[in-house]
Amino acid sequence: MDVKLTDRTYLVAGGGSGIGKGTAEGIAEAGGNVVLLGRNADKLQGAAGEVAARSPRGAAAVRVHPADVTDEQQVIEAVAAATGWTGRLDGVVNCAGGSETIGPITQIDSQLWRNTIDLNVNGTMYLVKHAGRELVRGGGGSFVGISSIAATNTHRWFGAYGVAKIAMDNLMKQAADELGASNVRFNSIRPGLTRTEMVTPIFAMPALEEDYRINTPLPRVGEVEDIANLAVFLLSDQGGWITGQAISVDGGQMLRRGPDFSSLVGQMYGEDALRGVVD
Numbered sequence: 001m002d003v004k005l006t007d008r009t010y011l012v013a014g015g016g017s018g019i020g021k022g023t024a025e026g027i028a029e030a031g032g033n034v035v036l037l038g039r040n041a042d043k044l045q046g047a048a049g050e051v052a053a054r055s056p057r058g059a060a061a062v063r064v065h066p067a068d069v070t071d072e073q074q075v076i077e078a079v080a081a082a083t084g085w086t087g088r089l090d091g092v093v094n095c096a097g098g099s100e101t102i103g104p105i106t107q108i109d110s111q112l113w114r115n116t117i118d119l120n121v122n123g124t125m126y127l128v129k130h131a132g133r134e135l136v137r138g139g140g141g142s143f144v145g146i147s148s149i150a151a152t153n154t155h156r157w158f159g160a161y162g163v164a165k166i167a168m169d170n171l172m173k174q175a176a177d178e179l180g181a182s183n184v185r186f187n188s189i190r191p192g193l194t195r196t197e198m199v200t201p202i203f204a205m206p207a208l209e210e211d212y213r214i215n216t217p218l219p220r221v222g223e224v225e226d227i228a229n230l231a232v233f234l235l236s237d238q239g240g241w242i243t244g245q246a247i248s249v250d251g252g253q254m255l256r257r258g259p260d261f262s263s264l265v266g267q268m269y270g271e272d273a274l275r276g277v278v279d
Helices: 018-029 041-052 072-086 110-137 160-182 197-203 206-214 224-235 263-269 269-275
Strands: 007-015 033-038 062-066 092-095 141-146 184-191 246-249
Touching: 007 110, 007 206, 007 246, 018 041, 018 092, 018 141, 018 224, 033 072, 033 197, 033 206, 041 062, 041 246, 062 072, 062 160, 062 197, 072 110, 092 110, 092 224, 110 160, 110 184, 110 263, 141 224, 160 184, 160 224, 184 206, 197 224, 263 269
Parallel strands: 007 033, 007 092, 033 062, 092 141, 141 184, 184 246
Antiparallel strands: none
């Protein structure tokens, strides 16, 4: 299927690396304009060159806008900049996420918990709130949130991450229900283990990587393109009757269980901590 996004403009949060950059490359290759949003200006500039190389229009199809999605005013300015570039906004992909918490829930640092919720949930809400207005004004559009298999499969000792991602999925469904009347679609993608900078440490632990493999019916690691291909499809007209969905792209791991981090967490906190014991 030949997906076309010609003359359309998209904002990609978390566009400096990983799934965000890969999705931006897919948008550019399909003929779209893309604004890369992220906190690290240097990383955004580096990514912009790679994205431009995939576009028929080169650098003219890519802009960068450094911003922190946890700051609502910065999100307002980013959405305004993306919309002002061509006069309309056609879609958003939110890849800005991550976690600052790992370890027993009885020992989680409460501030790090709040930081993780702020990034994944509040950051998404600000983008939905302000980009949603522009998508409505423009007559419709598509918003794709990058969630995680941790939203549905318990990931013991992952702290706030899975909690934040299931909240994000619910927000996508609520927005889809509310804004469907204005032809604005919202969906989320739940990646499994995908080869990005964020999960590099997993590949340094053979036992943990093997645990992922044996719990994945299609026993390979996901690649950025696996996620980006679906995101671009959901942005396009070919995905025009899909909304309110949380779609797993995980090689089937949601059929089994999440990863076993007990050996790592046991080393960090002690074996008793695995069952919630606090000294």
